[in-house]
Amino acid sequence: MLIDAHVHLDKYADLLDQVLQEIEQKRIFTVATAMDIPSYLELQKIGERSELVLPTFGVHPRRAADYADRLQEIGRCIESSPAIGEIGLDFHWVKDTNTYPAQRKVLEYFIAAAREQNKFVNLHTKGGEKEILDLLEKYDVRRAIIHWYSGPMDILRAMIQFGCYFTIGVEVLYSDYIKAIAKEIPDNLLLTETDNPGGLKWLKNEIGMPTAIETVVNALAELRQSTPEKIESLVHLNFVRLITNDPWLRESCTILAKSQTG
Numbered sequence: 001m002l003i004d005a006h007v008h009l010d011k012y013a014d015l016l017d018q019v020l021q022e023i024e025q026k027r028i029f030t031v032a033t034a035m036d037i038p039s040y041l042e043l044q045k046i047g048e049r050s051e052l053v054l055p056t057f058g059v060h061p062r063r064a065a066d067y068a069d070r071l072q073e074i075g076r077c078i079e080s081s082p083a084i085g086e087i088g089l090d091f092h093w094v095k096d097t098n099t100y101p102a103q104r105k106v107l108e109y110f111i112a113a114a115r116e117q118n119k120f121v122n123l124h125t126k127g128g129e130k131e132i133l134d135l136l137e138k139y140d141v142r143r144a145i146i147h148w149y150s151g152p153m154d155i156l157r158a159m160i161q162f163g164c165y166f167t168i169g170v171e172v173l174y175s176d177y178i179k180a181i182a183k184e185i186p187d188n189l190l191l192t193e194t195d196n197p198g199g200l201k202w203l204k205n206e207i208g209m210p211t212a213i214e215t216v217v218n219a220l221a222e223l224r225q226s227t228p229e230k231i232e233s234l235v236h237l238n239f240v241r242l243i244t245n246d247p248w249l250r251e252s253c254t255i256l257a258k259s260q261t262g
């Protein structure tokens with residue numbers, strides 16, 4: 001089964017019906033990450049429409065400044081969410097340094113909750129890679145997906161050592177640096193994503209549709225001298241390992257077990 005471990009389904013507007021159809025048709029297990037509370041509420045509704053969609057709550061670093069004084073509200077949403085994301089730090093694209101303390105405060109709150117409630121996290125790390133690894137270590141949060149990693153190679157290796165999973169996305173088609181990262185990730189920590197619909201929009205000004213995940217799988221197969229079938233199966237098994245015995249994700253485990261590809 002194809003796995004898209006980082007998608008923003010609430011951003012599709014009119015295309016949503018078509019997107020859900022594609023997800024069902026191609027059987028793409030989809031982790032639907034939130035940007036903030038309204039986005040999460042929307043994703044919960046979307047999640048009711050397909051068993052292949054897993055809505056998760058997070059506050060994106062871009063939105064953190066608005067939530068730094070609303071931790072209790074965040075806490076209630078975390079409790080209702082089976083996993084956590086999108087969360088993280090962005091000291092690269094977010095230029096307003098005044099937001100950095102808020103980003104740190106909100107992220108640490110989420111990481112502490114992930115530890116307490118034993119939920120996996122989906123992380124945006126742009127420019128904050130080392131700090132994020134330090135936090136994961138501090139709270140001993142072992143089940144972490146690092147989304148669209150593009151940071152320094154030494155931190156990548158340290159994150160691999162720690163056991164983080166990594167989603168490779170559409171940029172693997174265009175960037176030599178991302179290709180190098182995609183080769184560095186060991187078989188057992190490799191996952192796939194699209195970051196739809198924005199990932200392709202950012203790279204090529206195209207709205208990313210769910211089947212974009214197939215182009216990622218194909219690119220990985222070529223890079224890693226494998227086949228698309230083997231990459232799909234590997235990623236499937238990795239995602240199953242990530243969520244096995246997770247009391248919040250029994251239903252997802254069952255769905256994935258039913259369509260074991262290898």
Ligand SMILES: [Zn+2]
Nearest residue numbers: 006033086195
């Ligand atoms: Zn994202």
